[in-house]
Amino acid sequence: MADLDSVDRQLVDLLQRQGQTSYSDLAKAVGLAVSSVTERVRKLSERGVLLGVHGQAAPEALGLDLLAFVFVSWSDPAVADAFLTRIGAEPAVQEAHHVTGQWNYLLKVRVTTTRMLEAFLTNVIKGVPGIERTETLIVLSSAKETTYLPVVAPAWYG
Amino acid sequence: MADLDSVDRQLVDLLQRQGQTSYSDLAKAVGLAVSSVTERVRKLSERGVLLGVHGQAAPEALGLDLLAFVFVSWSDPAVADAFLTRIGAEPAVQEAHHVTGQWNYLLKVRVTTTRMLEAFLTNVIKGVPGIERTETLIVLSSAKETTYLPVVAPAWYG
DNA sequence: ACTGAAATCTATTACGG
DNA sequence: CCGTAATAGATTTCAGT
Numbered sequence: 001m002a003d004l005d006s007v008d009r010q011l012v013d014l015l016q017r018q019g020q021t022s023y024s025d026l027a028k029a030v031g032l033a034v035s036s037v038t039e040r041v042r043k044l045s046e047r048g049v050l051l052g053v054h055g056q057a058a059p060e061a062l063g064l065d066l067l068a069f070v071f072v073s074w075s076d077p078a079v080a081d082a083f084l085t086r087i088g089a090e091p092a093v094q095e096a097h098h099v100t101g102q103w104n105y106l107l108k109v110r111v112t113t114t115r116m117l118e119a120f121l122t123n124v125i126k127g128v129p130g131i132e133r134t135e136t137l138i139v140l141s142s143a144k145e146t147t148y149l150p151v152v153a154p155a156w157y158g
Numbered sequence: 159m160a161d162l163d164s165v166d167r168q169l170v171d172l173l174q175r176q177g178q179t180s181y182s183d184l185a186k187a188v189g190l191a192v193s194s195v196t197e198r199v200r201k202l203s204e205r206g207v208l209l210g211v212h213g214q215a216a217p218e219a220l221g222l223d224l225l226a227f228v229f230v231s232w233s234d235p236a237v238a239d240a241f242l243t244r245i246g247a248e249p250a251v252q253e254a255h256h257v258t259g260q261w262n263y264l265l266k267v268r269v270t271t272t273r274m275l276e277a278f279l280t281n282v283i284k285g286v287p288g289i290e291r292t293e294t295l296i297v298l299s300s301a302k303e304t305t306y307l308p309v310v311a312p313a314w315y316g
Numbered sequence: 317a318c319t320g321a322a323a324t325c326t327a328t329t330a331c332g333g
Numbered sequence: 334c335c336g337t338a339a340t341a342g343a344t345t346t347c348a349g350t
Contacts, residue, residue, distance in 0.1 A: 001218060001219060001220070004219075004220075012215050015213030015215075017212070018211070019177050019212045019213045022343060022344090023343070023344070024342080024343070032318070032319090033318060034319095034343090035318075035321095035345085036318050036319075038344075038346095039317085040317095049215060050213055050215060051214040051215065051216055052177075052214050053176070053177035053212065053214065054174055054175070054176075054212060054305060055173030055208055055211050056208070056209045056210050056305065057173075057174055057209065058206055058207055058208075058209055059307055060159060061160045061162075061206060061207040062159070062207075062307050064307055069255075069257065087302065090312070091306065091307075091312065092312060093302060094302075094304055094305065094307075095300065095304070096300065096301040097225070097298075097300045098298040098299045098301065099297055099298065100295055100296040100298065101295050106227065106297075110307060116315050120314070123314035124314060127314075137259050138257065138258045139255045139256065139257055140256040141256045142253065142254065142255045142256070143242045143255070143263075144242075144251060144254040145252075145253045145254075145255075146252055146253070147252065147305055148252070149220050149249075149268060151220060153270075154249065156277055156281035156285075157278075157281075180326065181326080182327095190334075190335085191334070191336065192335095192336090193330095193334080193336075193337095194334050194335070196327080197334090317350105318349105318350085319349080319350075320347105320350105321347095321348100322345100322346085323344100324345075324346095325342105325343080325345090326341105327340100327341085327342075328339100328340085328341080328342090329341100330337100330340105331337085331338085332335105332336095332337095
């Protein structure tokens with residue numbers, strides 16, 4: 001964990017919210033000169049605190065109306081490599097997490113329709129030899145979906 | 159679903175990967191004039207295809223070393239409102255999805271430690287009257303984690 | 317580390333074609 | 334959709350504090 005002072009945290013906060021905020025706006029917000037802010041942001045990137053800036057697109061605008069979480073399991077440990085290579089190359093898979101519990105992996109998957117979800121499960125997941133079980137949860141609605149990371153501790157955690 | 163031609167899709171693709179790509183670079187990439195690209199990007203924002211641009215921060219750099227998925231259930235339908243208001247205000251909760259299956263909601267939660275996760279479950283989740291059950295899956299590692307949305311159909315989906 | 321100012325580059329707007 | 338031009342604003346660099 002990098003140690004970040006309060007100015008650094010403010011910058012990370014602001015840039016997470018508005019990735020294209022100008023250096024002059026950042027400077028005003030944190031009360032430093034533009035050149036100081038430039039160097040801090042550069043160092044935050046260098047240190048790996050800031051990883052990049054990304055445009056956010058609307059899934060529905062791209063026809064991606066179906067979000068699903070897919071649990072996947074196998075028993076042969078050799079399956080892991082092939083599985084990760086396969087899903088790593090698959091843009092429909094946004095996330096793949098190794099999780100505790102009865103399943104090996106949890107995937108976050110975006111597709112257009114249930115028909116495409118079926119094709120994903122058949123052609124991609126079951127296309128990996130050794131995959132034994134899957135369980136799919138369909139997302140009916142997303143009340144919250146953000147990539148923002150808190151930069152300060154919450155009130156409920158002393 | 160907005161209908162996007164191939165240039166629009168290219169722009170959405172590029173901006174998702176590199177949110178601060180200059181208009182002149184975008185213009186080179188898609189083979190149009192800068193002024194054309196400017197207007198296309200403006201329209202994509204207007205139409206709600208592009209929703210914004212966000213800096214991406216490294217969770218570990220902010221001390222957020224623990225990622226968890228928390229399933230939550232209640233039986234009284236009146237609980238939903240209070241629950242969503244509470245977790246909407248909570249930066250530790252990155253996502254909240256209404257899902258099919260035996261649970262009402264699936265949360266994606268980022269905290270620093272197991273102690274903080276315990277505080278979250280005790281003070282935030284169980285602090286909402288009517289919440290009956292929770293189940294927490296700890297993420298051991300994330301093989302993939304992206305917000306990129308595919309702009310073209312995959313090979314396995316004809 | 318932060319400052320301020322100069323030089324360079326980029327975004328934006330508007331126009332005629 | 335193109336190309337240009339003009340303005341304003343942003344980025345980068347650097348000598349100085």
